[in-house]
Amino acid sequence: MPVTRAKQLDTLYDDVRDYDLVVVPDAPLASGLNRRLDRPQLGSFAITPRRLAAGRRERAEDRSAFLELVTSTDLDWKQASYAIGNTLQCWEHQGHVDAVLNYDAYADAATETTVEQLSTLDTTSRRLSEYQIDDRKDVAVVGHDQLTTLERSILPAQYDRVDPFTDAAFDHPPFHVFNSSTAIVDAVLGVVSAENAEDVAVVADRGSEYSTLVESALEAADIPFIGGPGFADDQHHRGFVQFLRAATCGTDTRVKTIRSVLSRLGIAVDVEHNDKRLQDVEADSLPWFREFSTEIEDTTFAAALTAYERQVGTSLDAFRDELEALGIANDDITERAVDRLEFYLQSYEVPVDRDHEGVLLADAKSAAYVDRPVVFYLGLDESWTHSPPRRPWVDRDAEFTRNLTQFQLLLQNGVEQYYLVQDTIGGSPATPCLYFEDLLEDDFERFSDLDTVTHGRTFGASGDGFEKEPLNVSPTQIDTVSQSSLSTYVNSPRDYLFSRLVDSPDKDYFKEGNLFHDFAEFYVNHPDLIDAETIEDLVDVMLDETASFVRRVDRPTRRTKYQVGLETIVELLDDRTPEGDDLLTPDSGWGRNFFADHFNRSVESPFTERWFENQDLGLKGKIDLVHGPDHLLDYKSGSRKRASRVVKNSALDPPSDTPNFQALLYLAHRRSERPNERLQFTFFHFLETLDDVVAGEADLDDTLTTITYHPTPFEEHARSRTMFEALRDDGAKNCQKTLSKIEYTDYRVAFETAPLPATRDSDELIDSEFGQVMETNLRGCVGEYKYVSSGCKQLLRQLARVRSHNYFEEDLDAFEEFVTERIDELNQRREGEERFPVHGLGGEPNYRRVDNRDLLLDHD
Secondary structure, three states: OOOOOOOOHHHHHHHHOOOOOEEEEOOHHHHHHHHOOOOOOOOOEEEEHHHHHHHOOOOOHHHHHHHHHHHHHHHOHHHHHHHHHHHHHHHHHHOOOOOOOOHHOOOOOHHHHHHHHHHHHHHHHHHHHOOOOOOOOEEEOOHHHOOOOHHOOOOOOEEEEEOOEEEOOOOOEEEEEOOOOHHHHHHHOOOOOOOHHHHHHEEEOOOOOHHHHHHHHHOOOOOOEEEOOHHHHHHHHHHHHHHHHHHOOOOOOEEEHHHHOOOOOOOOOOOOOOOOOOOOOOOOHHHHHHHHHHHHHHEEHHHHHHHHHHOOOOOOHHHHEEEEEOOOOOOOHHHHHHHHHHHHHHHHHOOOOOOOOEEEEOOOOOEEEEEEEOEEEOOOEEEHHHOOOOOOOOHHHHHHHHHHHHHHHOOOOOOOEEEEEEEOOOOOEOOOOHHHHHHHOOOOOOOOHOOEEEEEOOOOOOOOOOOOOOOOOOOOOOOOHHHHHHHHHHOHHHHHHHHOOOOOOOOOHHHHHHHHHHHHHHHHOOHHOOOOHHHHHHHHHHHHHHHHHHHHHHHHHHHHHHHHHHHHHHHHHHHHHOOOOOOOOOOOOOOOOOHHHOOOOOOOOOOOEEEEEEEEOOOEEEEEEEEEEEEEEEOOOOOOOOHHHHHOOOOOOOOOOOOOOOHHHHHHHHHHHOOOOOOOEEEOOOOOOHHHHHHHOOOOHHHHEEEEEEEEOHHHHHHHHHHHHHHHHHOOOHHHHHHHOOOOOHHHHHHHHOOOOOOOOHHHHHHOOHHHHHHHHHHHHOOOHHHHHHHHHHHHHHHHHHHHHEEHHHHHHHHHEEEEHHHHHHHHHHHOOOOOOOEEEEEEEOHOOOOOOOHHOOOO
């Protein structure tokens, strides 16, 4: 069915102007008709059934009933709310207050109590049940099918029905597609001003981000509007509840979880303390909040509200009145009591005084008529679809038809309509409102399948923006990068930028990691000071040092973790004593060492915590341990990764979605000091065997991942006699059997006949020209046997495995060139030649690895 054209309000008025009374389903429609009344009228002309029966502006009867029940009965708040909702809804659809008791699944004691209370309470529904329009009046009903059973019960025996639709179809305007909700709001603000505000309406789903964005934008632009935030949305009303929630959280509360509350209270806490427990952080105003939290269980809601008012310097009389109405003003604060208060504020709309001039903000699920010349419809997605109540007393087909009719009417308001939508949200297609499937004849899945106009990003011009002061300062050139900065930059240059601009909080794993590193450095220098008893004492010291991050309940598991970590470090350094490097000389180390300070000793080993800045290669970093002239070692508290994963994560073209260049970077630096030597880099994951240690089955080798650098190209290494002998002696079964029947010269033929492809994928290698030549050559030398074909595949898989577990000359050469390109690119961006993009070399960043997610705009 096409969209049926609705009658203009002027046309509707002409249809009903001669009636004594016009009953309509929608309050804005009644207001629109009444504004067009051109003759004296005694009493009401156009009016909704509820307003007519109540004789006053409609009140939120569900809230009134709730306040009555929670103060006069023993019903639980949620139980009372549930029973009230069911009773009022069934009353609306069936016409009788006790109709809900006819449904056994809902006829419980709470519902019976609710029905009894509502039968006597002065509600709009009760007045509807008792009201009847005078039969002597000439009555017209606009949109009869939009009225509920209870609303129709007041109609006289004789009345005329007026159809709000014509017989013609409505040719809807095109959908204007934008790339973000912000761009949509910018477009609206581009044409709305304080001067034309009375001519504009904005329709959006009240629960969507559009509503919040529009309200904020209009307020910032000093444009008046009707509607907007409710009682619970007031910053101090919401802030007070958050204040109570924070005060009842207990001693293990993290600063970051209540930072917004602390800011509201004027309590400043540095971002570095975000992950620390509140009780372990020092700040000038924190003692007041900690003292309040300690005494919270002996504090009433009224007293807490007074304390909040005094702290923030405001008055919240309306909130105090609401506490009195709920009967909890003098109740002591508990977590359960705060839960109940928050439930009430989320469930019921508390009346607030609103402005009555300006842009009209209408809810897409409540309104059918918006009497403004220009109407903007924002979103029009699935959030506009009503969810019909799943109750046996609701005719779902009739409810769907009622909602569909309301949607058709809503789409046609105003002289000019603008449908502003997004085609994709969060990378997925935006789903148009369900009702379009019944109203539009075209087949579609998304808005771009319909008649659309696409818009680029718009920028509001309502202000001059931030003040700018030109500075005659040349940007500092970046000469070297660390492995962590390089990995961040490759994943997302914009994230790298913000990481340098924005302070980051201290993290427990950083604190723990530094302590383990300091212990390892100290043990290399002073092994004689450490024994089993000392380790026990040092575990206590570490627990004290990390206390601000650790909940009391977690201390026993942390104790085990720290002890296992220290013991594993000692075991490795005893089992594999560092040999150092004769090229290195002792220095005072890099930074302070916690355990050196604790024992009042110095750490001056020539091969621990070695800081380097390699200007020639553009590299810098800190080597945890020079284990030997050709061997570097790095301590890791995280989970162990296989050598193949380390090599895969250091890929350059394209980069991995988990980039990590540490092994490559350190080996490149070490190669510059010891060229033409075979080098090794080992990750020592000293907590990898934590569970095994507890079970008594730990193996030190399970903590180590070693990457070897071979100072030759891979092809040269692969074709070498050494590689041939390794494959023949240690390869898979059929590989050994095949190679045992040929000479080394036979093995080299394939390398001389076809190029070895630059791949780490075994299947690609097997299917390549080289793989086919190798198999043909082996068959020619050994014979047409099945084991030869199998042995050849095993040989090629082993070559691919060697390639994917090690670095070779071309890998480090490519990395050095890669670093040079990134530094040049980075400096160009620092000079302003281009912005730091969100997307890295590999495309969309891995958002699980970004540090400043809230600052990265997906569409930018």
